[in-house]
Amino acid sequence: MTEATFTTGKGAQAPDPAAAPRDIRVWDPLVRLIHWSVAAGVFVNAAVTDPEKQPHELVGYAILALVLLRLVWGLMGPRPARFTSFPPNPLAALRHLWGLFHGARGVHLSHNPAGALMVYNLWATLIGMGATGIMMTTPRYFGIEWVEEAHEALFAWLMLSVALHIAGVLLDTALTRVNLVRAMLDGRKRLPPQGPAG
Numbered sequence: 001m002t003e004a005t006f007t008t009g010k011g012a013q014a015p016d017p018a019a020a021p022r023d024i025r026v027w028d029p030l031v032r033l034i035h036w037s038v039a040a041g042v043f044v045n046a047a048v049t050d051p052e053k054q055p056h057e058l059v060g061y062a063i064l065a066l067v068l069l070r071l072v073w074g075l076m077g078p079r080p081a082r083f084t085s086f087p088p089n090p091l092a093a094l095r096h097l098w099g100l101f102h103g104a105r106g107v108h109l110s111h112n113p114a115g116a117l118m119v120y121n122l123w124a125t126l127i128g129m130g131a132t133g134i135m136m137t138t139p140r141y142f143g144i145e146w147v148e149e150a151h152e153a154l155f156a157w158l159m160l161s162v163a164l165h166i167a168g169v170l171l172d173t174a175l176t177r178v179n180l181v182r183a184m185l186d187g188r189k190r191l192p193p194q195g196p197a198g
């Protein structure tokens with residue numbers, strides 16, 4: 001576990017949650033701005049733009065640029081935004097999910113280990129969409145079927161991932177009583193009132 005992690009409720013570990021700060025700044029403005037802009041961009045490209053017209057490409061480039069900027073921020077941004085605070089670790093993700101369904105109420109000051117895997121998946125999928133989208137506009141790959149199919153398949157995967165992402169956020173919020181959506185809006189995680197959670 002990273003130091004940006006502590007546990008409340010059943011299966012509690014030191015430090016005592018009662019002694020921990022109750023209102024903690026986690027997401028800096030750039031992380032929040034990028035998150036909601038990327039989400040809006042995906043919605044626009046999925047539901048509004050005509051894929052054969054230029055606005056679709058421009059929005060796609062913008063999404064790609066924002067994701068790349070976020071990856072740079074993962075190397076040099078504030079601690080919760082850094083990759084070192086949420087390393088990809090499938091075993092830790094399984095342990096986290098197991099714990100969640102067995103009464104542990106881990107509160108993470110970055111992404112929890114299961115959320116971290118999803119975040120890396122979302123970024124990789126978006127980069128894949130951007131790359132195949134750009135390829136379709138080049139003379140070399142224009143009209144090549146597998147590139148179009150890859151763009152479509154990645155989009156289907158993205159939609160499934162986003163659904164699971166939102167379900168995970170809501171589940172974690174319900175179980176830990178820490179409102180993750182609010183934290184992604186105003187940057188702060190508020191711990192539930194003192195005493196065992198759930």
Ligand code: HEM
Binds near residue numbers: 031042110112119183
């Ligand atoms: C196309 C839509 C979406 C995409 C591609 C997306 C992608 C992502 C990514 C990449 C992150 C990691 C943020 C970072 O570390 O910079 C993230 C986090 C987050 N997203 Fe989304 N998101 C989408 C929609 C939503 C929606 C609709 C909600 C609200 C229900 C939401 C709530 C959150 C929350 C609360 C976090 C932080 C989770 C945590 O505390 O670990 N996302 N999302």
Ligand code: HEM
Binds near residue numbers: 046064134137152
């Ligand atoms: C990263 C976010 C992106 C999303 C969510 C997205 C989404 C989509 C969707 C839903 C389609 C329709 C697929 C179908 O036919 O069923 C599509 C097609 C397409 N997209 Fe994207 N796209 C993205 C990025 C890009 C980029 C960056 C470009 C180019 C620079 C691009 C160029 C195209 C082209 C050329 C098509 C095919 C149009 C045709 O049917 O001939 N996309 N995209």
